[in-house]
Amino acid sequence: MNTCPEQIVHYMHAYLDGDISRDDERVLNEHLKQCTSCQELMDDLIGAVQFIEKAEHIQAPSGFVDGVMARLPKEKSQAGIQR
Amino acid sequence: MDQLINKRINEVLKGNQEAFEEIVTLFQHRLYHVCYRMLSNRQEAEDIAQEAFVRAYINIHTFDQKRKFSTWLFRIATNLCIDRIRKKKPDYYLDAEVPGTEGLTMYSQIASDVELPEDEVEKMETQERIQYEIGRLSDKYRSVIILRYIEELPLQEISDILELPLGTVKTRVHRGRAALRKQMGNL
Numbered sequence: 001m002n003t004c005p006e007q008i009v010h011y012m013h014a015y016l017d018g019d020i021s022r023d024d025e026r027v028l029n030e031h032l033k034q035c036t037s038c039q040e041l042m043d044d045l046i047g048a049v050q051f052i053e054k055a056e057h058i059q060a061p062s063g064f065v066d067g068v069m070a071r072l073p074k075e076k077s078q079a080g081i082q083r
Numbered sequence: 084m085d086q087l088i089n090k091r092i093n094e095v096l097k098g099n100q101e102a103f104e105e106i107v108t109l110f111q112h113r114l115y116h117v118c119y120r121m122l123s124n125r126q127e128a129e130d131i132a133q134e135a136f137v138r139a140y141i142n143i144h145t146f147d148q149k150r151k152f153s154t155w156l157f158r159i160a161t162n163l164c165i166d167r168i169r170k171k172k173p174d175y176y177l178d179a180e181v182p183g184t185e186g187l188t189m190y191s192q193i194a195s196d197v198e199l200p201e202d203e204v205e206k207m208e209t210q211e212r213i214q215y216e217i218g219r220l221s222d223k224y225r226s227v228i229i230l231r232y233i234e235e236l237p238l239q240e241i242s243d244i245l246e247l248p249l250g251t252v253k254t255r256v257h258r259g260r261a262a263l264r265k266q267m268g269n270l
Contacts, residue, residue: 017253044264045260047264049232054210064132065107071133072137073140
């Protein structure tokens with residue numbers, strides 16, 4: 001992999017960010033076709049991201065909202081007893 | 084959605100505390116989830132997420148209603164999380180089950196400076212492993228990876244939340260991905 005142009009790794013990340021130009025993408029694809037170690041790196045990066053994306057959504061515990069409301073500073077008595 | 088939120092914010096500004104409850108209800112799960120992913124600990128996540136809402140309430144007059152409320156709220160929360168991570172010492176019990184998680188042990192709550200032996204890591208369930216790998220990232224990379232791949236936010240929004248230039252966010256996402264790949268060599 002040491003002999004590969006450094007730019008290729010940048011193209012991989014640009015590709016993963018969805019902001020690669022068509023020309024750069026063509027260069028990347030051409031390179032990946034002939035370079036197994038870069039193809040492996042690309043696969044690993046995609047695999048790592050896909051693994052993290054499997055994270056399940058976790059909900060706030062019940063009573064969370066009440067907890068926040070209880071922690072708020074006391075209302076300034078603007079509406080009520082002000083004279 | 085933004086219209087409804089601004090309406091509630093204006094009521095809060097007029098002194099109606101109850102109007103804030105609706106805002107908390109709307110965002111509680113997203114905010115808690117981000118805090119949990121950052122901190123790997125449910126109690127701390129609850130504490131910090133609640134604190135973030137309190138700070139949002141106190142500073143609500145500084146919120147620019149032309150902007151996105153969730154961005155502002157996430158900024159408060161991620162800053163609090165990063166502060167907490169930097170102060171945190173690893174002082175928990177590894178075998179203790181995390182309350183309400185059905186078997187999720189503290190193994191998934193280990194700070195980034197603790198490395199487990201490989202055979203321990205291999206025994207982990209997927210969800211446990213995901214949190215373990217996120218927790219091993221430095222806070223710099225952790226925040227962007229969470230916002231990008233768990234909250235699925237666009238890079239520009241992450242840049243607004245973290246108040247970092249877009250280029251810096253991109254670099255951190257790249258390095259974060261590279262770090263994950265390196266960590267998970269044995270996946």
